Amino acid sequence: MSRFEILLPYYGDVALMQDAVRSVLAQDGDDWRLTVVDDGHEPGVPEWFEALADPRVRYYRNERNLGVTGNFNRCVELAEYEYLVLMGCDDLMHPNYLRVVRAAAVREPRAAMIQPGVRVIGSDGLPYDTLVDRTKRKLYSPKDHGPALLGGEELAAGLLRGNWLYFPSICWRTEAVKRFGFRVDLTVIQDLALVMDLLVAGETLAVTPEVCFSYRRHADSESSATAYTGHRFEEAKRFFRETADRLDRLGWRQAAKISRLHLSSRLHALTLLPAAVKYAGRLGATAMLRHATR
Incomplete structure (x- = not known):
């Protein structure tokens, strides 16, 4: 039975998107599916997915550009399985990603969110350390580096003090995300808004420290x-x-x-x-x- 819906809202660099897709295809097991929702118009992309001919992959191209938040919500609409991941189209799953979140889901079956360990990389794919990420590690993230279940006002206060989560790496319980969706009036901070909705509703976050995901920061975006x-x-x-x-x-x-x-x-x-x-x-x-x- 499939449990994990890996969603890839896509816009932008074709080569980085293809690397992201390949990293998903390297996952083990038969309990997952990749759904790509293309919000752009880059040539050759539909043909590339057609050539993959992989039954585990669904590809959609939006008739009109929905923007970041609109495409997030379109992805959530398409999710059918128990858990979903809204992966960045330039990020990379490590081969152990699903093994890590599977274990966390077994350990904390009622958690609405699972935050695994993350490595930050740059445009070239090499480790990339920034002031933002050093601050997350040293000031804001939990000091207990083992698996943990967090929630309530304590977690809300910690995230509002400094958001130490890496949104594209989080595995979400689909039912919980569908209940709220992403606020259409927000274009930058919509991920933290969703987390706050879930915490206020009494949901929890499972943290597991094993690194299984590479989150990409682009220096040139600055x-x-x-x-x-x-x-x-x-x-x-x-x-x-x-x-x-x-x-x-x-x-x-x-x-x-x-x-x-x-x-x-x-x-x-x-x-x-x-x-x-x-x-x-x-x-x-x-x-x-x-x-x-x-």
Whole structure:
């Protein structure tokens, strides 16, 4: 019986997507299926999937571009099995990925989310360490490095203090994700919003430390002027304030206070200030300072 729906919302680099697909095809067992939802128009992609002729792979191309959040929700609509993974189209599963999450699902069958161990890589596929990832490891992630089951206000507060999860590597219980879906008014922080919905609903996160997934960061993305317009931080600020009000009503006072402060998000804006000056000039610098200080 198939249990794992591996979903690949795709847009962009063809070669990296093909590597991601090959990493899924290297998984063992017969309890999984790969579903690729193409939100782009790169030539040759449908033909490449047709040539795979692999019954474990489904391929769809959207008639119109749905955008990131829209394509996430389209993927969730197509999920039919007990668990799903919304894998990044440039990330890589290690051959042991499903073995790790299978074991975690057996150990914690009621968990709505499973976060396995992750290695961060760069555009070239080599290990890539950034300030963001060092901060996740040293300040925000759980200090107990063994398997654990987390939830409630304590986990909500920890993630609002600093989101140490790697969204594309998470294995989700499909029923729980379908219950909420991704907020269509969010384009950057929709993953954390879904996690908050689940925690407020009483769901839990299973953490297992064994590394089985490579999450790709692209250094060149930092040079995009659009990253410094302030849009993503305005969205984040709105989310944190709304979440603070929600948690106050729930009685999670400490988590609400942390969300209202959203210190890690503001500090992140400060770390981007030099690049904002370089790539977006005064507009970028103003956007970073506005988020960091207000």
